[in-house]
Amino acid sequence: MPESGEKNIIHLDLDTFFVSVERLINSRLKGKPVIIGGASDRGVVASCSYEARQYGIHSAMPIRMARQLCADAIILRGDMELYSRYSNLVTGIIESVAPVVEKASVDEHYIDITGMDRFYGSLAWTQELRRKIIRETGLPISFGLSVNKTVSKIATGEAKPNGEKQVPAEGVKPFLHPLPISKIPMIGEKTFHLLRSMGIATIGTLSLIPVEMMEKVLGKNGIVIWKKANGIDSTPVTPCWEQKSISSERTFDNDTTDPVLLNNVLVGMVEKIAYELRKDQKLTSCVTVKIRYSNFDTHTLQKRIPYTSFDHKLMETAKELFKRLYQRRMLIRLIGVRFSHLVHGTPQLNLFEDTPEMVHLYQAIDRMRRRYGKKAVIRAVGMGEESLIHAVLPRIKRDGCFALEGGSGAREQFLQLSDFPV
Numbered sequence: 001m002p003e004s005g006e007k008n009i010i011h012l013d014l015d016t017f018f019v020s021v022e023r024l025i026n027s028r029l030k031g032k033p034v035i036i037g038g039a040s041d042r043g044v045v046a047s048c049s050y051e052a053r054q055y056g057i058h059s060a061m062p063i064r065m066a067r068q069l070c071a072d073a074i075i076l077r078g079d080m081e082l083y084s085r086y087s088n089l090v091t092g093i094i095e096s097v098a099p100v101v102e103k104a105s106v107d108e109h110y111i112d113i114t115g116m117d118r119f120y121g122s123l124a125w126t127q128e129l130r131r132k133i134i135r136e137t138g139l140p141i142s143f144g145l146s147v148n149k150t151v152s153k154i155a156t157g158e159a160k161p162n163g164e165k166q167v168p169a170e171g172v173k174p175f176l177h178p179l180p181i182s183k184i185p186m187i188g189e190k191t192f193h194l195l196r197s198m199g200i201a202t203i204g205t206l207s208l209i210p211v212e213m214m215e216k217v218l219g220k221n222g223i224v225i226w227k228k229a230n231g232i233d234s235t236p237v238t239p240c241w242e243q244k245s246i247s248s249e250r251t252f253d254n255d256t257t258d259p260v261l262l263n264n265v266l267v268g269m270v271e272k273i274a275y276e277l278r279k280d281q282k283l284t285s286c287v288t289v290k291i292r293y294s295n296f297d298t299h300t301l302q303k304r305i306p307y308t309s310f311d312h313k314l315m316e317t318a319k320e321l322f323k324r325l326y327q328r329r330m331l332i333r334l335i336g337v338r339f340s341h342l343v344h345g346t347p348q349l350n351l352f353e354d355t356p357e358m359v360h361l362y363q364a365i366d367r368m369r370r371r372y373g374k375k376a377v378i379r380a381v382g383m384g385e386e387s388l389i390h391a392v393l394p395r396i397k398r399d400g401c402f403a404l405e406g407g408s409g410a411r412e413q414f415l416q417l418s419d420f421p422v
């Protein structure tokens with residue numbers, strides 16, 4: 001029996017997910033170095049097979065460099081629609097048997113099975129779930145099973161590829177201590193080098209550093225990292241239905257049927273909350289549009305889409321839903337947009353979805369928003385008919401630059417083609 005307060009958390013992670021899906025479609029890719037990351041040399045690696053990793057290739061590496069490391073690598077453009085379908089298939093299988101499931105990213109889930117082992121061995125249950133996923137999807141998947149999300153996730157990393165690892169409460173410290181600090185999920189490159197320069201190489205050493213010193217060096221993050229090094233993590237598994245969505249709505253001062261106004265407001269809302277998504281490093285796979293007529297009749301429509309955080313993809317869906325919803329030409333009192341089914345995912349996951357030029361445009365515009373305020377870019381475009389992203393790039397190409405009003409209104413800033421280092 002576990003001590004009271006002790007938890008049983010599973011972390012499930014599909015192995016080289018994009019590559020595995022491609023191999024389901026085309027079995028000739030099996031055993032070969034495969035890279036997902038766009039057709040052009042200007043892209044970066046979004047995912048790669050273990051065979052490719054043997055050449056030193058890793059995600060976020062420029063495709064050009066990957067090609068130099070392995071001339072035989074098979075480079076695929078990637079298909080987020082296909083991956084989203086398999087991702088949701090896996091989620092469905094897990095949700096059909098598991099009590100509390102959190103979808104953390106397109107290929108990762110957490111499950112809280114605390115208390116289940118009173119009826120059934122938690123390890124045997126998890127092994128059976130893993131076999132079921134492999135049987136029903138054909139996708140390789142690994143899991144870690146331990147006392148909290150952090151330790152389980154690290155255990156999955158150690159179990160990969162196509163493996164499983166249980167770390168019971170009394171085994172947490174012996175498991176963590178010899179591992180390099182880079183195995184702690186939160187430690188990025190900068191923090192890694194900083195800690196290494198302090199002579200800290202293993203999680204064991206890190207766990208012995210006074211927490212006050214960690215705070216002094218890394219702020220609040222230092223405390224979280226120190227806790228993780230000590231196997232402490234009380235973050236709950238947040239089930240999908242409790243996960244936050246992100247939304248915006250607008251009530252008109254005067255009810256309206258003006259199609260230009262309605263379109264502009266819709267476009268503005270999508271741009272605003274898509275920016276929030278990218279800022280939080282989230283992707284959405286469900287768009288909902290709501291309209292309320294002047295008589296308070298309220299209608300909503302939603303649509304599942306491939307995971308994305310790009311305005312132009314979300315805009316397309318929002319406009320389509322609005323068009324289907326707004327059939328009656330009655331006065332509208334309110335419109336709203338909501339993105340739900342959010343998962344963690346850097347915009348990098350979108351990289352193969354569009355041209356690198358498009359990705360850089362988003363990065364440049366988001367940079368401007370951070371610098372000059374959220375509304376700076378939108379105001380400069382004038383909330384026209386077109387979406388922001390489609391309006392800006394052609395203008396830069398035509399005029400050589402694009403003037404932005406500063407957040408203060410006084411300053412002017414110019415976006416130029418050189419802001420898009422493609």
Ligand SMILES: [Mg+2]
Pocket residue numbers: 013014015016017107108
């Ligand atoms: Mg994975």
